Amino acid sequence: MNVDPLRWLDERAADRTRAGLRRQLRARVPGEALIDLASNDYLGLSRHPAVAAGAVEAVRKWGTGSTGSRLVTGTTADHEQLETELAEFVGAEAGLVFSSGYAANLGVVTALAGREALVVSDAGSHASLVDACRLSRARVVVTPHRDVDAVDRALAQRTEERALVLTDSVFSADGDLAPLDALHRVTRANGAVLIVDEAHGIGVRGDGGRGLVQEVGLAGEPDLVITATLSKALATQGGAVLASERVRAHLIDAARTFIFDTGLAPAAVGAALAALRLLRAEPEMAGRVLARAGEIAAVAGVAQPESAVVSVVLGEPQVAYDAAQACRARGLSVGCFRPPSVPEGTSRLRLTARADLTDSEMEQITAVLGDVLAATRVRHAPESNGREVRA
Numbered sequence: 001m002n003v004d005p006l007r008w009l010d011e012r013a014a015d016r017t018r019a020g021l022r023r024q025l026r027a028r029v030p031g032e033a034l035i036d037l038a039s040n041d042y043l044g045l046s047r048h049p050a051v052a053a054g055a056v057e058a059v060r061k062w063g064t065g066s067t068g069s070r071l072v073t074g075t076t077a078d079h080e081q082l083e084t085e086l087a088e089f090v091g092a093e094a095g096l097v098f099s100s101g102y103a104a105n106l107g108v109v110t111a112l113a114g115r116e117a118l119v120v121s122d123a124g125s126h127a128s129l130v131d132a133c134r135l136s137r138a139r140v141v142v143t144p145h146r147d148v149d150a151v152d153r154a155l156a157q158r159t160e161e162r163a164l165v166l167t168d169s170v171f172s173a174d175g176d177l178a179p180l181d182a183l184h185r186v187t188r189a190n191g192a193v194l195i196v197d198e199a200h201g202i203g204v205r206g207d208g209g210r211g212l213v214q215e216v217g218l219a220g221e222p223d224l225v226i227t228a229t230l231s232k233a234l235a236t237q238g239g240a241v242l243a244s245e246r247v248r249a250h251l252i253d254a255a256r257t258f259i260f261d262t263g264l265a266p267a268a269v270g271a272a273l274a275a276l277r278l279l280r281a282e283p284e285m286a287g288r289v290l291a292r293a294g295e296i297a298a299v300a301g302v303a304q305p306e307s308a309v310v311s312v313v314l315g316e317p318q319v320a321y322d323a324a325q326a327c328r329a330r331g332l333s334v335g336c337f338r339p340p341s342v343p344e345g346t347s348r349l350r351l352t353a354r355a356d357l358t359d360s361e362m363e364q365i366t367a368v369l370g371d372v373l374a375a376t377r378v379r380h381a382p383e384s385n386g387r388e389v390r391a
């Protein structure tokens with residue numbers, strides 16, 4: 001039989017093209033004059049000289065690669081220092097650094113779950129937590145977004161002795177917050193463990209960016225585990241689990257994405273240490289991100305955000321894509337989220353605020369975003385073509 005076994009890829013690509021769902025890589029070029037409202041560089045530290053110097057110094061000291069898995073040659077004194085400082089920052093007893101936030105989520109969930117556990121996860125949890133559920137071999141219950149009663153019921157009705165509850169602290173697509181206090185109450189009442197992904201919380205929420213867990217007074221609780229990424233406010237790459245010493249020790253023995261993965265590169269460790277120290281020295285940065293997010297939301301005509309993420313729902317994928325392109329043509333780089341990243345019919349611009357946005361950049365944002373959204377909303381108003389346009 002002489003058939004092309006990958007012909008279905010062309011059919012799939014054609015379907016995606018028809019639905020406005022093709023994705024393209026766009027390489028950044030040096031000196032590109034675009035205002036960045038698309039990245040997760042919330043504190044604007046990815047080009048900070050002290051962060052770059054931290055990376056360079058670590059390369060000089062340790063080399064370009066970590067040279068092995070953490071358990072063999074991939075742990076340096078700087079990895080351990082970063083673990084100590086990250087844990088102290090969020091108020092946890094201990095920390096363990098992974099090669100990404102994705103790996104941290106997979107590692108902690110799979111190591112704490114297993115066939116004999118129940119995992120309850122919010123419907124809005126990040127893809128890495130979703131994949132962690134799939135790999136965990138546990139029975140998984142997905143509860144409606146931010147529905148604490150549903151979590152309580154799932155935990156109370158379980159037959160499994162062990163249970164984990166998973167949630168983002170700040171949800172990545174909408175930028176809304178998890179009801180952490182209530183979630184922790186039902187988690188504890190049902191003898192379960194709460195795992196909170198602070199990827200979008202650290203650097204933005206809490207005192208001086210210590211995260212939402214700290215903000216609601218849950219730092220250091222023994223039945224709560226924080227996961228974090230170093231790739232957003234901390235301006236580099238990598239991830240971490242911040243929890244009790246007991247959990248850390250277990251992960252070193254049992255987390256497969258820790259054991260069978262090369263340790264985080266020294267440059268990323270050095271950069272994260274420098275970024276964290278800058279944030280500690282200048283805690284006002286966190287408040288500045290939220291203030292700028294509020295200004296951007298006002299321009300976009302959407303509700304005041306609770307995080308750096310300003311989500312402007314426009315409906316159909318092509319409408320969101322065209323609006324993003326129009327922004328780009330006038331010097332604004334914005335995120336465009338379409339299914340499967342968000343539910344059908346809720347394609348959107350996802351704008352992220354940065355602490356270092358200048359007043360003149362804000363003026364340009366106001367002019368461009370105002371124009372593009374006004375034109376988009378007029379062109380795609382429900383009465384003009386029957387498609388819903390939500391702001």
Ligand SMILES: Cc1ncc(COP(=O)(O)O)c(C=O)c1O
Pocket residue numbers: 100101102103105126128168172197199200229230231237238239
């Ligand atoms: C909520 C959330 N968790 C985890 C991750 C994964 O982190 P990393 O990029 O470090 O793998 C991301 C995004 O990248 C995220 O938005």
